[in-house]
Amino acid sequence: MHAIYPTPLHFRDSSSGKVQSFSVSIIFSIVGTYPDVNANGMAFFIGPSKNFSDALPMQFFGILKQKSNDNLLVIEFDTFQNPEMQDINDNHIGMDINSTFSLQSHMAGFYEDSSGAFKNLTLNSGMELQLWVDYEEEETRINVTLAPVYVATKPLKPLLSATCDLSTVLTETAYIGFSSTAELMNARHYILGWSFGLNRQAPSIDISKLPKLPRVGPKAQSKLLVIILPIATAALILCIVSLVILMVRRWQRFREDLFYATQGFKNKNLVGEGGFGKVYKGVLQLSKKEIAVKRMISHESRQGMKEFITEVLLGYCRRKDELLLVYDYMSNGSLDKYIHCEDQYKPTLSWAQRFQVIRGIATGLLYLHEKQASNVLLDNEMNGRLGDFGLAKLYDHGTDPQTTHMVGTMGYLAPELARTGKASPYTDVYTFGMFLLEVTCGQKPTIKQDTEVNQVFLVDWVLEHWNNQLLSKTVDTRLHDDYNIGEACLVLKIGLLCLHPFPSSRPCMREVMQYLNGEIPLPELRPTQLSTDIQGLMQDSGFNLSVTSYPQLMSSFSTMSDFSGGRCYWQCW
The missing domain is CATH 1.10.510.10 (Transferase(Phosphotransferase) domain 1)
Structure with missing residues (x-):
């Protein structure tokens, strides 16, 4: 897999013919799908061509050949120990010049400026890391520095430092890019941002504007949520059951209240009679509110369900073929x-x-x-x-x-x-x-x-x-x-x-x-x-x-x- 800047860059000075000083800043992340299984990492390279069809896709980061690698500078972020290549471990940074063997390599990490202590970093942990590659024309020195993105400035002490005149390596124009092998282990390699400077430091990268890493695998569940969710579900079911029971009891009490409020629907409380049933005056026992109760039987109650839906009701009660509709009592009667x-x-x-x-x-x-x-x-x-x-x-x-x-x-x-x-x-x-x-x-x-x-x-x-x-x-x-x-x-x-x-x-x-x-x-x-x-x-x-x-x-x-x-x-x- 390759990601290459499409335009070649002029690294050599036109008058002296020497490779000029340059600086590269890279923010990357390697996410291993299986934490206990290591796969090949990725590499930053400067080379004469964009065509790597003759490279081995499953080895050497997809750009190196076991023999005849000309005009190629490679900085590898290696997460696999290949004894054949004499790798020091499965978590290192290496510098390769025209070869599959590293000129220098070091365990991934950085030196703190305050104490000088070395801090280990794991390349395939999914952490966002920043790498600097600096070449000094006068000293013909290559420095490679690594640090987490939360470190505000580049550490003073580089991780790798080697003397190498790149004028003997790089061509007049060369391409900058990134490469990785075709992984069987399904590791993911991300370049979140990079910058380049010729005869100057690489411009700083605004961390806040970088894209977010996509999620890999299922979302981690909060332990608190795992405990609370079953309890909350059980509580909700209990509340629903309790509400249903209360509603049924209220409906039963309401039906009995209507019977007592109208004195058993006695004729002396009859105030009207129409096509849909008889209307009785009543008084609720607790609130002493005067009401009118329409009592509808048999087919009238079934038709009445359509009737009362949008009427202004105080309530209703239905039992078998009987429907009772409760209204405000109109003291002045009918017109x-x-x-x-x-x-x-x-x-x-x-x-x-x-x-x-x-x-x-x-x-x-x-x-x-x-x-x-x-x-x-x-x-x-x-x-x-x-x-x-x-x-x-x-x-x-x-x-x-x-x-x-x-x-x-x-x-x-x-x-x-x-x-x-x-x-x-x-x-x-x-x-x-x-x-x-x-x-x-x-x-x-x-x-x-x-x-x-x-x-x-x-x-x-x-x-x-x-x-x-x-x-x-x-x-x-x-x-x-x-x-x-x-x-x-x-x-x-x-x-x-x-x-x-x-x-x-x-x-x-x-x-x-x-x-x-x-x-x-x-x-x-x-x-x-x-x-x-x-x-x-x-x-x-x-x-x-x-x-x-x-x-x-x-x-x-x-x-x-x-x-x-x-x-x-x-x-x-």
């Missing part, structure tokens, strides 16, 4: 108790409170998509909070219509949902539209007339008043005209827009929020002749058209068919 109360003397919500609830639910639907007023709960400050998911979140999209469940309250279901069974965000927009009419008008989807037989759809009733320029007359009379007429009419028009029978014509919830916040104008809405499609729409929603008291509205349908854009009509007719 429908305030807007559908027939007792004129009981408190109702002001318009400001209703509008606050509308905006709150619209914000929730933008993320959750939810439906009717009975699922809107009111906290202590009368803020609206959704109790369940909307249909679009509750059921997977794109499933087989024959296996898709239909849940919800009649009057709130979009016509396409009843027809196809597939929910989408726009089915929830339809439900939200009915919710807007319900909150603003204080009426349920069907309005009772003078007799129990005669009923009319809320959407028909609002459409008729709008067509007669009496839209403000549909606002809940319990408000006693104490409301913002512009906001009320805006909400009613948004509600009708959301109730469009064709899903693609309904706004998305982000647009609804922008309408409510006044960020974008509402499309220009003009009531047109209604088509007979409304009959199919209401039938799909589960109503009996024979009891409708406004047959003139059944002749045609177009909740809003002309959206020409442009101005927003704020006046109420």
Whole structure:
């Protein structure tokens, strides 16, 4: 193996023809793969050629021949004792002139400047070592000095010193390089840096900028790590097992707490019942916190797992086919108790409170998509909070219509949902539209007339008043005209827009929020002749058209068919 500087150097003085003084500094490292087995070392040389094809690759550092070595200076870092070459040991520095036999050799080491004591060095230990080769023209002397790199300056006393006129050895131009044999023992030889000076000292080498030696063999493990790692692993496993046991016990205690908190789910604590289960009021024994517990059985519990994942829960508990969801208890109950109360003397919500609830639910639907007023709960400050998911979140999209469940309250279901069974965000927009009419008008989807037989759809009733320029007359009379007429009419028009029978014509919830916040104008809405499609729409929603008291509205349908854009009509007719 050879590493040779590509350009030949002029060592001779042009006038005298003698080899001039020069200095070479080398930082190297030899790493033995097997500490107990020695292999050939490496060599620094100055020679007339870069071609060593006639040298023996497995002997004499890959550059020397047993005979006829002309014009060659070799400094060997030998880690193998070859009796044939009369080597002194397997760890020495040698100086060779045109021969495989050393002119001088010495055990690897250096002399301390302070004490003059000799310190041994092991060449193949992997230590970074520095070697200096200096030739003095006047004295024709060659000095070779070795030291570890941590020695700041070159030792004053060289390791080798011999008189030899290199003018009789080196040619006019010569090459500088390094060489080693093709090792069978897999020793590694590294030249980390070198410098050369003609008629001056070799420049100093910045140790900090040298490359790092690559790692050989497996990384040595810390004895402390070998002791600590098994202990830490065992401790981690113990912590995990303990945590699992604690979680199981906590889950068991939590299930029992819910049973006692609701007094065994007695009917007197029942506060609501919907499509997904019954809701009970309870009080936790330790914290005395009021909670609401939704109890879901059988298939409802399996479907409910999808429902409660992103609901705002205090906790949950599942045992066999029973799922218990724990919420904050809403002291003010559900919204429908305030807007559908027939007792004129009981408190109702002001318009400001209703509008606050509308905006709150619209914000929730933008993320959750939810439906009717009975699922809107009111906290202590009368803020609206959704109790369940909307249909679009509750059921997977794109499933087989024959296996898709239909849940919800009649009057709130979009016509396409009843027809196809597939929910989408726009089915929830339809439900939200009915919710807007319900909150603003204080009426349920069907309005009772003078007799129990005669009923009319809320959407028909609002459409008729709008067509007669009496839209403000549909606002809940319990408000006693104490409301913002512009906001009320805006909400009613948004509600009708959301109730469009064709899903693609309904706004998305982000647009609804922008309408409510006044960020974008509402499309220009003009009531047109209604088509007979409304009959199919209401039938799909589960109503009996024979009891409708406004047959003139059944002749045609177009909740809003002309959206020409442009101005927003704020006046109420």
